[in-house]
Amino acid sequence: xxxKLLLGLPLLAVVFILFFQGLPRFLTRGxxxxxEGSLEDEDFDLTQPSLQDLPEPPADVAEPVSELFExxxxxxETDDISDSSEPLDHLLDDPDQSRKEKIKxxxxxxALSSSLDSEYQEEGFDVNSPATVASPDLPGDQEYGYAPSxxxxxxxxxxxxxxxxxASPEPSPSPLLDNSQARGYTILNLxxxxxxxTVEAQLQNVIExxxxxxxxxxxxxxxxxxxxxxxDRVVQRLNEDGRELTLVMYMTNGSTMRNAEETDIQAGFNxxxxxxxxxxxxxxxxxxxxxQSLVRRSLRIFARNRTLNENNKNIIIPMxxxxxxxxxxxxxxxxxxxxxxxxxxxYRNPCMKINPRVxxxxxxxxxxxxxxxxxxxxxxxxxxxxxDGFSLDGTGYKFNFEFGVRGISEAQVGQLLDETxxxxxxxxxxxxxxxxxxxxxxxxxxxxxxxxxxxPTLEHLRRERALLRRGFEEPTSGDDI
Numbered sequence: 001x002x003x004k005l006l007l008g009l010p011l012l013a014v015v016f017i018l019f020f021q022g023l024p025r026f027l028t029r030g031x032x033x034x035x036e037g038s039l040e041d042e043d044f045d046l047t048q049p050s051l052q053d054l055p056e057p058p059a060d061v062a063e064p065v066s067e068l069f070e071x072x073x074x075x076x077e078t079d080d081i082s083d084s085s086e087p088l089d090h091l092l093d094d095p096d097q098s099r100k101e102k103i104k105x106x107x108x109x110x111a112l113s114s115s116l117d118s119e120y121q122e123e124g125f126d127v128n129s130p131a132t133v134a135s136p137d138l139p140g141d142q143e144y145g146y147a148p149s150x151x152x153x154x155x156x157x158x159x160x161x162x163x164x165x166x167a168s169p170e171p172s173p174s175p176l177l178d179n180s181q182a183r184g185y186t187i188l189n190l191x192x193x194x195x196x197x198t199v200e201a202q203l204q205n206v207i208e209x210x211x212x213x214x215x216x217x218x219x220x221x222x223x224x225x226x227x228x229x230x231x232d233r234v235v236q237r238l239n240e241d242g243r244e245l246t247l248v249m250y251m252t253n254g255s256t257m258r259n260a261e262e263t264d265i266q267a268g269f270n271x272x273x274x275x276x277x278x279x280x281x282x283x284x285x286x287x288x289x290x291x292q293s294l295v296r297r298s299l300r301i302f303a304r305n306r307t308l309n310e311n312n313k314n315i316i317i318p319m320x321x322x323x324x325x326x327x328x329x330x331x332x333x334x335x336x337x338x339x340x341x342x343x344x345x346x347y348r349n350p351c352m353k354i355n356p357r358v359x360x361x362x363x364x365x366x367x368x369x370x371x372x373x374x375x376x377x378x379x380x381x382x383x384x385x386x387x388d389g390f391s392l393d394g395t396g397y398k399f400n401f402e403f404g405v406r407g408i409s410e411a412q413v414g415q416l417l418d419e420t421x422x423x424x425x426x427x428x429x430x431x432x433x434x435x436x437x438x439x440x441x442x443x444x445x446x447x448x449x450x451x452x453x454x455x456p457t458l459e460h461l462r463r464e465r466a467l468l469r470r471g472f473e474e475p476t477s478g479d480d481i
Contacts, residue, residue: 174210174241175210176210176211176212176241176242176243177209177210177211177212177469177472177473178212178472179211179212179213179469179472180213180421180472181213181417181420181421181425181426181427181428182213182214182215182244182245182246182313182426182427182428183206183209183211183213183214183215183417183427183428183429183430183467183468184206184214184215184216184217184246184427184429184430184468185202185203185206185215185216185217185429185430185431186217186391186392186393186429186430186431187199187202187203187216187217187218188217188218188219188223188224188250188320188393188431188436189219189224189435189436189437189448189453190216190218190219190224190230190231190234191218191224191225191226191227191230191231192224192225192448192449192453193225193227194437194448194449194451194453195224195435195436195437195448195451195453197453197455198435198453198454198455198456201455201456201461202435202456203234203237203238205456205461205464205465206238206468207237207238207240207243208461208465209464209465209468209469210469211243211468211469211472212242212243212244213243213244213245213246214238214243214244214245214246215245215246215248215427215428215429216234216238216245216246216247216248217248217249217250217391217393217429218231218247218248218249218250219249219250219253219320220249220250220251220294220297220298221250221251221252221253221267221268221269221270221294222267222268223253223256223265223267223268223270223448224448225448226297228297228300228301231301232300232301232304235247235301235304235305235308236304236308239305239308239309239312243309244309244311244312244313245305245308245309245312245313246312246313246315246426246427247301247302247305247312247313247314247315248315248316248317248347248374248389248427248429249298249301249302249315249316249317249344250317250319250320250349251291251294251295251298251316251317251318251319251332251336252268252269252291252294252318252319252320253265253267253268253269253270253319253320254274254319254320254321254322254323254324254349254351254360255320255321255351255394256270256445257269257270257272257273257274257277257323258274258323258360258361259445260272260273260274261273263445264447265447265448268294269287269290269291274323274324274361274364275361275362275363277323277328278323278324278325278327278328278363279328281328281331281332281335282327282328282331288331288335291318291332291335292335292338292339295316295335295336295339295340296339298316299339299340299343302314302340302343302344303343306343313345313426314343314344314345315344315345315346315347315389316336316340316344316345316346316347317346317347317348317349317374318332318333318336318346318348319332319349320349320393321349321350321351321360321376321393321394322348322349322350322351322364323351323360323361323364324350324364324365325363325364325365325367326365326367329348329367329368329369330369333346333369333371345371345372346371347371347372347373347374347388347389348366348368348371348372348373348374349373349374349375349376350364350365350366350373351364351376352364352366352380372385372387372388372389372426373388373389374388374389374390374391375388375389375390375391376390376391376392376393376394376395377394377395378395378408378412378416381416381419381420384420384423384425385423385424385425386423386424386425387424387425387426388423388425388426389425389426389427389428389429390416390420390425390427390428390429391428391429391431392407392408392413392416392429392430392431392432393429393431394431395407395408395431396408396431396432396433397409397410397412397413397430397432398410399459399460399463401459404440405433405434406433406440407432407433410463410467413430413467414467414470416428417467417470417471418470418471421471430464430467430468432454434453434454435453435454435456436451436453437451437452437453437454438451439452
């Protein structure tokens with residue numbers, strides 16, 4: 001008996017050792033999520049559920065201000081921002097702000113950006129490298145005449161083009177005003193057929209203003225249709241006679257998205273409410289690919305603008321009057337960069353015009369990660385800096401012979417032009433409600449196909465030419481330009 005007991009001791013010792021080696025694994029089993037190897041390289045957070053079929057965001061993705069504020073009234077494109085003729089001096093800060101204060105502010109922004117970068121990298125984002133979600137069934141970038149890797153534009157791939165046709169034109173013998181700030185019109189409805197007379201009047205007017213540097217802003221998500229051939233011809237016309245074009249494209253329509261439940265505009269992402277979209281653009285592969293397709297189809301126009309004049313400037317704004325928070329903006333920024341490469345700069349256009357603390361929609365912020373910004377209302381003037389942009393979209397303007405027209409006065413527009421030019425703001429866009437088919441009798445914006453687009457009169461155009469040239473010429477004694 002004693003002998004059998006001694007023989008069994010080694011076996012018992014082995015069992016004992018194996019038991020205690022396996023115990024920690026048993027206790028911690030299930031603590032680490034198991035991820036399929038084929039998905040490890042994706043750039044979205046795999047711990048989040050797919051939002052493709054969810055009407056609301058995941059419960060664990062909380063809006064930072066949702067517990068502090070009730071959602072403010074949504075802002076749509078019919079909202080009247082200003083109907084005052086008072087001077088704008090009270091909106092200006094000290095233009096001689098000390099260098100130390102500016103450096104301090106930039107350091108704060110840089111520190112915030114670095115902190116958020118670390119957070120997003122933990123979530124699977126790398127703000128310094130392209131995203132990887134693409135739309136495999138869409139044409140490759142080479143078909144659009146541009147290689148995001150930086151290889152540049154291939155003129156032969158542009159529609160109806162040859163390298164000879166896209167060469168920079170010879171300067172016109174007629175003199176152009178050498179304006180340092182690009183000026184023109186924000187024509188969101190450039191490609192809307194029903195607005196063609198209104199659009200053409202403004203395009204011709206900016207040409208007749210005889211300024212060297214022109215600005216054009218266009219919404220390209222399909223809200224106002226998509227007509228690439230017409231868009232291409234417009235870009236070529238604006239580049240004639242030695243002019244330089246700053247071309248801004250807004251990829252999505254934040255204004256209409258704030259009325260997602262009411263709008264009948266099905267284009268783009270207009271029927272998705274802002275909070276749901278913030279999460280879809282971060283986590284849902286289908287939404288991310290759809291956004292990239294909007295960027296991709298714009299490349300050919302950007303390529304055209306680049307080939308016509310090396311001094312031209314291309315700008316992508318991911319969302320017009322955006323409803324984004326920092327996380328969703330950085331996601332759109334990355335998706336944009338993957339497709340656009342270096343053919344365009346990225347600006348942000350945050351909508352903060354209702355409440356500077358919460359923006360136009362609960363959770364809206366204006367973190368830019370170092371990108372330039374575009375603002376739309378006079379109250380945001382003091383926040384503009386070198387190379388930023390400004391447009392009167394959503395603000396509008398009126399002349400002293402007009403009554404019942406929404407917007408700031410002609411004199412106020414002049415003040416804004418002077419101040420933004422002094423600040424080194426890169427471009428300035430004129431915009432009016434009636435030319436976008438928006439009238440005070442409209443309770444909600446009607447479908448673009450059914451709108452009445454006002455064509456400017458000769459007097460409107462004459463005064464606008466004077467505004468476009470303001471500050472860059474000696475006063476003239478004549479009544480016209």
